[in-house]
Amino acid sequence: MMASSRELKLVRFWPLSMGKNRNGWLLILPLLLFLVVFFLYPVCGLLMNAFGDGHFTLSHFARIFRVSVYRDVMLNTLSISLMVTVLCVVLSYPIAYTMATVSGRTRKLLFIVILLPFWTSSLVRTTAWIILLQRNGVLNTLLTETGFISHPIDFVYNLSGVLIGMTHVLMPFVVLPLYASFRSLDTSVIRAAQGLGASPLTIFRKIILPLTSSGVLAGGLIVFMNSVGYYITPALMGGVKQTMIAQLIVDNITQELNWGFAAALSVMLLAIVISLFVLFQRCFGLERLMTGSGSKSQESFHIGDKRSFGGKLALWSTIPIGIFLIAPVVIVFPMSMGSSPFLTFPPTHLGFHWYQNFFEASKWMKALFESIKVALVTVVFATLIGTLAAVGIFRVQRGARKFLETLFILPMVVPIIILSIGLYYFLVPYGLVSTIWGLVIGHTILASPYVFITVRASLVSFDRNLEYAARGLGASWWTFSRRVLLPSIVPGIIGGAVFAFITSFDDLVVALFMTNVRSRTLPKLMYEGVAHEIDPTIIAASGVIILVTIVVLVVNMLISGRNRHG
Known part of the structure; x- marks a missing residue:
């Protein structure tokens, strides 16, 4: 009787251990492929130019050390x-x-x-x-x-x-x-x-x-x-x-x-x-x-x-x-x-003159809506692939996990100027530069590590016994994820989405290379004004950006607090 009990336990939890790596890799795959195609390949493609076009040379490096x-x-x-x-x-x-x-x-x-x-x-x-x-x-x-x-x-x-x-x-x-x-x-x-x-x-x-x-x-x-x-x-x-x-x-x-x-x-x-x-x-x-x-x-x-x-x-x-x-x-x-x-x-006289200029000028409104539109699309993609990768990372072998975690946070480490130029160099032949999709790709690269880190942190405190209990009661892994896992990490997902929105909305460097006059975002329009002559309307634009940031963060705090006490 004891032997059959052990066999029953083994049969119940055997699918959990066997499916662990497979499910993990399926969840990780979207972010992994995205970063390989749009991050690693473009950056490596840019760096290869340093060694010559068609023939190997170190002349560019020699010039760096030769010229004072x-x-x-x-x-x-x-x-x-x-x-x-x-x-x-x-x-x-x-x-x-x-x-x-x-x-x-x-x-x-x-x-x-x-x-x-x-x-x-x-x-x-x-x-x-x-x-x-x-x-x-x-x-x-x-x-x-x-x-x-x-x-x-x-x-x-x-x-x-x-x-x-x-x-x-x-x-x-x-x-x-x-x-x-x-x-x-x-x-x-x-x-x-x-x-x-x-x-x-x-x-x-x-x-x-x-x-x-x-x-x-x-x-x-x-x-x-x-x-x-x-x-x-x-x-x-x-x-x-x-x-x-x-x-x-x-x-x-x-x-x-x-x-x-x-x-x-x-x-x-x-x-x-x-x-x-x-x-x-x-x-x-x-x-x-x-x-x-x-x-x-x-x-x-x-x-x-x-x-x-x-x-x-x-x-x-x-x-x-x-x-x-x-x-x-x-x-x-x-x-x-x-x-x-x-x-x-x-200020000597108070008023809303510069805010009126901001909201009445078509170039400022177009840039503001472009920033919001790109940020919202970025949130969808970055939150989806970042959350899936954070959930899946705990279901792969420990050796592969460390390598993948390093890869997933690498966009936070690589200087953004290298990422921006490499992505521009890669996307120009495909006609994606100066389009919303080119900018969304760049912003998703920047934002997905924040989602991954935030959701991963919320998963660290997740009680793994809930998974064993759900699987022991016959629930499939996908049913467990949908009904138990995801509801428990909602605050982390929302926090990651907030970080993704702010990262996209505030970005300037990627926008400098991936937009033109027709598709420029609010930070790029402000940068163009500051670099030449400071128009007081820029201060009103700065006030709008600060207000948007504060509102997003306050909403995140309220939702997180409600989830903790709910």
């Missing part, structure tokens, strides 16, 4: 990226420490200060910084009127502008993992050190710094990887001396039409990024990138007395850093409400 201008650009890229990384780390420590030591309500406020600019378009933030920092901008006006300076200072179109703009965009990548490291500290070690008479400085130097170094390294590597391939902020806020490698690649494509040399520069840039990615993977693993840091301590702590010099220094330094993060986003709305033909802050 190109060596200077490479050095600029590395030095600027390093400076941005250091600034992000230094500025992140006080705000991450404060977030870990304050009450829950204050912590939520600081999270808003960090996440609001994080999810706001980098083009909007860059535009706001240009308005704040230009010679007749808000900061120079404030400093001259208060008597701190007698003549305006050049804060923008130079190194300071690039550092300010890039640090503002990339700083949240350090703050969040560093905060997680603070929250995972063993508070008993800190209390023991305090009990033995250690000063706050000693505790910070000998305990806090070593124990939070993993968060700093993780965030620093992510910032550096992003910095070396950055294009928008250096192009708009920098000068000739701050030219970075991504700008040089674009110039060789759009002005020199030298695809071979641009491909060689792309190989150099990609080699740097992939090396950093491999280093990140070896030090922290993909799990750190996809699910964040480890466990969080539920107990707040502080180093010494909050009323001490060290405690006051951390608190008071958080205030200007918080203002630095939130100011470019907050200042957009008051300036967009002005009716003056010039951008001033605070």
